[in-house]
Amino acid sequence: xxxxxxxxxxxxxxxxxxxxxxxxxxxxxxxxxxxxxxxxxxxxxxxxxxxxxxxxxxxxxxxxxxxxxxxxxxxxxxxxxxxxxxxxxxxxxxxxxxxxxxxxxxxxxxxxxxxxxxxxxxxxxxxxxxxxxxxxxxxxxxxxxxxxxxxxxxxxxxxxxxxxxxxxxxxxxxxxxxxxxxxxxxxxxxxxxxxxxxxxxxxxxxxxxxxxxxxxxxxxxxxxxxxxxxxxxxxxxxxxxxxxxxxxxxxxxxxxxxxxxxxxxxxxxxxxxxxxxxxxxxxxxxxxxxxxxxxxxxxxxxxxxxxxxxxxxxxxxxxxxxxxxxxxxxxxxxxxxxxxxxxxxxxxxxxxxxxxxxxxxxxxxxxxxxxxxxxxxxxxxxxxxxxxxxxxxxxxxxxxxxxxxxxxxxxxxxxxxxxxxxxxxxxxxxxxxxxxxxxxxxxxxxxxxxxxxxxxxxxxxxxxxxxxxxxxxxxxxxxxxxxxxxxxxxxxxxxxxxxxxxxxxxxxxxxxxxxxxxxxxxxxxxxxxxxxxxxxxxx
Numbered sequence: 336x337x338x339x340x341x342x343x344x345x346x347x348x349x350x351x352x353x354x355x356x357x358x359x360x361x362x363x364x365x366x367x368x369x370x371x372x373x374x375x376x377x378x379x380x381x382x383x384x385x386x387x388x389x390x391x392x393x394x395x396x397x398x399x400x401x402x403x404x405x406x407x408x409x410x411x412x413x414x415x416x417x418x419x420x421x422x423x424x425x426x427x428x429x430x431x432x433x434x435x436x437x438x439x440x441x442x443x444x445x446x447x448x449x450x451x452x453x454x455x456x457x458x459x460x461x462x463x464x465x466x467x468x469x470x471x472x473x474x475x476x477x478x479x480x481x482x483x484x485x486x487x488x489x490x491x492x493x494x495x496x497x498x499x500x501x502x503x504x505x506x507x508x509x510x511x512x513x514x515x516x517x518x519x520x521x522x523x524x525x526x527x528x529x530x531x532x533x534x535x536x537x538x539x540x541x542x543x544x545x546x547x548x549x550x551x552x553x554x555x556x557x558x559x560x561x562x563x564x565x566x567x568x569x570x571x572x573x574x575x576x577x578x579x580x581x582x583x584x585x586x587x588x589x590x591x592x593x594x595x596x597x598x599x600x601x602x603x604x605x606x607x608x609x610x611x612x613x614x615x616x617x618x619x620x621x622x623x624x625x626x627x628x629x630x631x632x633x634x635x636x637x638x639x640x641x642x643x644x645x646x647x648x649x650x651x652x653x654x655x656x657x658x659x660x661x662x663x664x665x666x667x668x669x670x671x672x673x674x675x676x677x678x679x680x681x682x683x684x685x686x687x688x689x690x691x692x693x694x695x696x697x698x699x700x701x702x703x704x705x706x707x708x709x710x711x712x713x714x715x716x717x718x719x720x721x722x723x724x725x726x727x728x729x730x731x732x733x734x735x736x737x738x739x740x741x742x743x744x745x746x747x748x749x750x751x752x753x754x755x756x757x758x759x760x761x762x763x764x765x766x767x768x769x770x771x772x773x774x775x776x777x778x779x780x781x782x783x784x785x786x787x788x789x790x791x792x793x794x795x796x797x798x799x800x801x802x803x804x805x806x807x808x809x810x811x812x813x814x815x816x817x818x819x820x821x822x823x824x825x826x827x828x829x830x831x832x833x834x835x836x837x838x839x840x841x842x843x844x845x846x847x848x849x850x851x852x853x854x855x856x857x858x859x860x861x862x863x864x865x866x867x868x869x870x871x872x873x874x
Contacts, residue, residue, distance in 0.1 A: 480803050480836035482873040490526050490535075492874075497521040497844060499869025506551040508850075509586045510861045515548035519867060534564045552617055557581045574629040583618040584650070587852060587859040589787075589822060590666070590780055591615045591653060613655040619663065620651040638686070640676040645669065665703040666780050670696045672713070678721065688733075689718045696739070696778070705782035711741035713776065717753065732756030732772075739776050741785065749776055749818055751788040765799040777815070784819035803836040811850075824854045834871070842871045 485492040499519045505512035523540035539559035546553065560578040567573060584591060629642040648670070650663035672694030678686045692715045702708055719733025738750035753774035760768045772792045779786040795809035808831040815824040828850035836842040851862040 478802065480839055480842075482839055485874055487526075489529050491529060493525040493527075495521075495523045495871060495873040497869050497871040499844065499867045501865060501867025503863055503865040505861055505863035506546045506548060507586055508861060508863055510858055512861060512863070513548060513550065515546045515551055517544055517546045517867075519544045519869070532566050535562070537561045554583050554618065555581070555620075556583065570633040572631045574627075574631070576625070576627045576629075578625040580623045580625075582621050584621050586615070586618050587854070587861060589817065589820075589824075589856070589859070590663075591619070613657040613659070615653045616656050617654040619653045622649040622651075623647070636680040638678040638680070638688075640674075640678075640690075642674045642676075644672045644674075646672075663780075665698065665700045666778070667699040668696055668709075668778065669699075670694060670713075684722055684724050686721045687719070688721060688731075689716075690733075691716055703780045705780070707741075707746060707780075707782070708743040709741055709746070709778065709780070711739055713737065713739040715753065717755070719756070726761055728758070728760050730756065730758040730760075732758070737774065737776055739778075739786070745783065746785045747818055749785040749788065751776075751816075754790065767797045769793075769795045769797070779817070781817075781820060784817060787815050787817040787822075789813060789815040805834045805836075807832055822855050824852065824856075824859065826850065826852045840873060842873075844869045844871050 482493055482495075485494070497520070499521075500516070501519065502514070502516050504514050506515035506517070507513065520543045521540070522542075523538070525539075526535075526537040528535040537559070538561075539557075541557040542555070544554040558578070558580040560576065562574060562576040565573045565575075623646060625644065625646045627642060627644040629640065631640045632638065646669070648666075648668055650666045652660045652662050654660050672692055674690055674692040676688055676690035678688035680686045692713075694713045695711075696713065697710050701710075715735060715737035717733045717735030719731055719735075721731035723729045733753075733755050735753045735755075736750070737753045738748055740748045751774070754772050755774055756770075756772045758768070758770040760770075762768065770793065772790075775789045775791070777787045777789055791811075791813040793809060793811050795807055797805060797807035799805050808829075810827070810829045812827040813825070815826075817823065828848060830846065830848035832844065832846035834842050834844050845866075845868040847864075847866045849862070849864050852859060854860055
């Protein structure tokens with residue numbers, strides 16, 4: 336009778352073969368029956384809410400055991416009741432993450448008594464999870480305008496090409512630069528593995544900007560990264576990476592404006608040539624190749640990361656107004672850096688860390704054009720906190736100190752306080768706020784100048800107003816302080832853009848931007864406004 340009353344209260348029909356024992360000292364009622372699955376005894380316990388009849392029923396495993404069936408599957412606590420006239424049998428299931436059964440069933444949301452679960456079967460669980468905080472649980476990707484990509488074996492390829500037309504008020508990005516219309520072509524491809532373990536990711540992009548005023552050189556740029564993550568075990572991962580980046584140096588760069596050896600210090604004194612020589616007429620290319628290896632190990636709440644990085648930077652020749660060119664080979668260098676990072680998981684979402692790095696920069700030429708030996712060592716110490724609150728808030732922020740000491744005693748040690756970080760915040764669904772901060776030690780070949788320390792920051796807000804319409808707006812700022820010459824550069828700007836998707840394969844894009852440079856060197860003051868609209872095709 337007691338069994339009948341319990342099943343009646345839960346809306347289920349009692350199987351004819353089951354019998355009930357009184358609650359044991361632990362407060363559990365043991366349900367025993369004659370039914371077995373593949374020879375395994377289906378002895379299970381059911382928790383009672385203070386021993387009262389009609390309390391929510393939960394099927395569990397007695398004494399915390401986790402018996403496996405003959406086929407290697409595990410009991411998931413589900414009792415099919417399609418036919419109440421059949422004996423109750425326990426349903427075995429495999430560890431299939433996609434079906435949410437087996438051990439993965441522990442993460443499946445419970446359903447009220449008698450209500451079908453995600454697998455179509457009725458469960459006896461009634462501890463229904465509360466509604467999640469908005470944005471804290473990943474939502475299925477149901478974007479009707481998202482590209483599908485191309486399937487190639489175990490990889491998914493996402494190719495994109497965009498063609499746009501625009502106008503700019505300063506094509507040369509220099510003081511007194513001229514207006515021009517331009518054509519811009521952007522090509523990118525992403526290849527991502529779909530492996531059950533490990534991951535490989537390849538990203539490549541290239542841009543070609545052609546100015547139509549007939550006097551400004553075209554601007555090509557390109558880049559790519561390949562990364563491989565090896566999951567050694569649950570606590571150890573090893574990462575490898577190889578990257579390439581090609582850009583054009585800014586025409587207002589101090590290394591170009593002073594390339595002929597003329598330097599005016601903040602106090603008005605002149606260093607180098609007695610008179611100004613020819614000026615640079617092009618924007619030389621800069622090639623950078625990077626390779627890294629990283630190992631990460633977690634031991635309980637503690638984590639350690641070891642990373643080694645090598646960067647090779649090469650500068651192209653600069654063309655001068657007198658028809659000649661100047662080699663910049665004395666700027667070519669290799670930077671090798673090692674870093675160790677220690678972290679502690681204060682909570683699952685917050686992990687303070689500290690990291691130390693040490694590196695060596697070696698130039699291809701022993702002496703630069705001014706007779707300075709710029710080989711040296713660099714070191715940095717940072718402390719900060721990494722945070723991960725799911726889709727709501729992720730990132731890290733850190734502060735520290737960095738320095739580069741040169742082999743040449745005539746050059747001052749380049750050093751300063753560092754601030755680095757990144758934040759991705761979603762204040763509400765469909766809105767993303769992204770902020771970054773970086774600090775860089777920038778080498779130089781200006782006579783008696785150790786280089787500069789540059790602080791940069793960005794802030795961007797993006798909003799998905801409609802499934803097919805995304806609008807973003809942002810601001811940028813940087814401050815660069817040069818050691819030795821007293822020069823200071825401040826660059827700031829704002830931009831906004833939109834993407835209007837026509838379907839999964841096509842979208843109309845647009846962008847408007849403004850940038851202004853203010854420098855203690857008048858030749859480096861400029862501002863530019865640029866607008867463009869284009870068509871993006873993707874697969």
